[in-house]
Amino acid sequence: MVQCEYTTICAFFNGGMADRPAIANVMKKRYCARNPPACARYMVLKTFGKDRVPVDLVPNDVDLAKNIIAEG
Ligand code: SF4
Structure with a gap:
């Protein structure tokens, strides 16, 4: 865990x-207890901090997380 x-x-x-x-x-x-690095929210949080994480971003929306990160 x-x-x-x-x-x-x-x-x-x-x-x-x-x-x-x-x-x-x-x-x-699936995400919070076992595999945080696979979580979309975690990816954005780790990269930019919590202010950049959309409140409604769900853990399995990795495509959106990647877009947010790619846009910088
Ligand atoms: S960032 Fe939030 S949703 Fe994602 S694994 Fe951590 S606690 Fe869970």
């Missing part, structure tokens, strides 16, 4: 997808 270092500041981890808790829990297990 490699718990993400950003759980205290991450909007997704703290109430994201509240309307779809089952999916949110699956993502928390």
Whole structure:
């Protein structure tokens, strides 16, 4: 288990997808608890800091994360 270092500041981890808790829990297990570097939010956070992470960016939207990072 490699718990993400950003759980205290991450909007997704703290109430994201509240309307779809089952999916949110699956993502928390897949990304937050097991593989943070694969998370779209983590990628942007690690690169630019939390102010650049769209509040609604979901962990599996890696394409959007890559676009944000590529745009600089
Ligand atoms: S959603 Fe991503 S950045 Fe947020 S706590 Fe989980 S792994 Fe970390």
